[in-house]
Amino acid sequence: MKTIIEPFRIKSVEPIRMTTREQRVDCLKAAHYNLFAIPSQDVMIDLLTDSGTGAMSSEQWAGVMRGDESYAGAPSWFRFRDVMVDITGIEHILPTHQGRASERLLVEVMIGSAGDGKGKLVPNNAHFDTTRANIEHSGCATIDLLTADGQNPATDSPFKGNMDLDALEKLLSERGDDVPFVMVTVTCNSIGGQPVSLENLRGVRALCDRFDKLFFLDACRFAENAWFIKQREPGQGDRPVEDIAREMFDLCDGATISSKKDGMVNIGGVLLFRDRKLFDKTSNLLILTEGYMTYGGLAGRDLEAMAVGFREVLREDYLRYRIRSTEYLGEKLLEAGIGIVRPAGGHAIYIDAAAFCPHIPKEQFPGQALACALYEAGGIRSCEIGSVMMGEHAHMELVRLAIPRRTYTQSHIDYVIEIIMEVKEQASSLVGYRITEEPAALRHFTAKFEPIDSAVLTP
Numbered sequence: 001m002k003t004i005i006e007p008f009r010i011k012s013v014e015p016i017r018m019t020t021r022e023q024r025v026d027c028l029k030a031a032h033y034n035l036f037a038i039p040s041q042d043v044m045i046d047l048l049t050d051s052g053t054g055a056m057s058s059e060q061w062a063g064v065m066r067g068d069e070s071y072a073g074a075p076s077w078f079r080f081r082d083v084m085v086d087i088t089g090i091e092h093i094l095p096t097h098q099g100r101a102s103e104r105l106l107v108e109v110m111i112g113s114a115g116d117g118k119g120k121l122v123p124n125n126a127h128f129d130t131t132r133a134n135i136e137h138s139g140c141a142t143i144d145l146l147t148a149d150g151q152n153p154a155t156d157s158p159f160k161g162n163m164d165l166d167a168l169e170k171l172l173s174e175r176g177d178d179v180p181f182v183m184v185t186v187t188c189n190s191i192g193g194q195p196v197s198l199e200n201l202r203g204v205r206a207l208c209d210r211f212d213k214l215f216f217l218d219a220c221r222f223a224e225n226a227w228f229i230k231q232r233e234p235g236q237g238d239r240p241v242e243d244i245a246r247e248m249f250d251l252c253d254g255a256t257i258s259s260k261k262d263g264m265v266n267i268g269g270v271l272l273f274r275d276r277k278l279f280d281k282t283s284n285l286l287i288l289t290e291g292y293m294t295y296g297g298l299a300g301r302d303l304e305a306m307a308v309g310f311r312e313v314l315r316e317d318y319l320r321y322r323i324r325s326t327e328y329l330g331e332k333l334l335e336a337g338i339g340i341v342r343p344a345g346g347h348a349i350y351i352d353a354a355a356f357c358p359h360i361p362k363e364q365f366p367g368q369a370l371a372c373a374l375y376e377a378g379g380i381r382s383c384e385i386g387s388v389m390m391g392e393h394a395h396m397e398l399v400r401l402a403i404p405r406r407t408y409t410q411s412h413i414d415y416v417i418e419i420i421m422e423v424k425e426q427a428s429s430l431v432g433y434r435i436t437e438e439p440a441a442l443r444h445f446t447a448k449f450e451p452i453d454s455a456v457l458t459p
């Protein structure tokens, strides 16, 4: 097979500030070993998130110039709305400033304000943190209904994001009255960007019809999910990816989207409803906190950038490169004997930090130790997803390498691989960390750490 090249050339560049190990040791100390506290100027390869950190195309930048900043009814709004209706077939569209704003509005309209959700329960294949937090803020409980395969990082099953349909049927038959709506996240971020099959989405639809429930997609990475379906689901290989994406949307009653992922923009979100009454009610809520319903807290130029981005993300040469380049990183790490969540996800690779440094007990945060070591050795910023982030709820000690869209070339990724292999050779000298200061909630963003032993890696 020929090398799959980046299907773009570079028109505008942003210099990376090269740092030395000594400078990075100082940066780590000053940041109290929390990578969120490191200024991005001191990061060489930033794999903290794929959200809003990608590159826009020349057409998107042209859209930015075209942006009409009228308060109401700007042509930018109509262009954006028409693209979203065309892609999704869902008629009622609201723009929001990002995904979590769409989630907050969905919760308010479907469940109510804080306290109204007591005794209720929303199922998802696996809720993303902000979705869970918004639902739970209403007092409503959340439950993840992944299949057994989805919970096993070592298997290579094609659709690990699938909802456990038996568990959903049981839940709806036993507690149906308490379920305000059903949600499925495509791809499923919480377990590594794993896709959901069309067959599974059809199964969820059938159960929602039987139990008279509305079905919403968390469609942040809908295009990556559609590409996985085209590659992996029997009978789907010859279909245009737009058709597959359209069928995914045809199966649901609405969706929340963070455009910072497959919208290929730096800021923006969407909330979609098939039902006119829900849309009207939510429009009033949108005006209350986000803005008038033809801009929803965004500038006209942001709507233009989204209108172009949502089209570009469905180009097959882009998706082929996107999914293959993430897989390339995963493949090389596996070849080097480094454990990752398998198979490679769409937007990120998750390293098994517990296996990487087995001498560090989870109480001493092996994921934090690995994330700090990758920064010290190569200026790479990753994200711990383990006992620091999840506390006692952590099932695994992972380090996420999220890949921003159209931002890094293969040589950047080859460098990341080299650094990880270099750190692996010295893994036994990595030390654990203790927390010296932490807030009451969401501690991973602001906690301070110190190494339990002050030994540093030798270059």
Ligand code: F0G
Residues within 6 Å of the ligand: 048, 049, 050, 051, 098, 099, 100, 101, 128, 130, 131, 185, 189, 218, 220, 258, 259, 260, 268, 269, 402
């Ligand atoms: N749903 C999913 C599946 C997400 O991955 C995210 C964000 C959101 C909702 C919320 O969107 O950030 O625009 O408010 N995920 C980012 C990440 C933050 O790094 O995985 P938002």
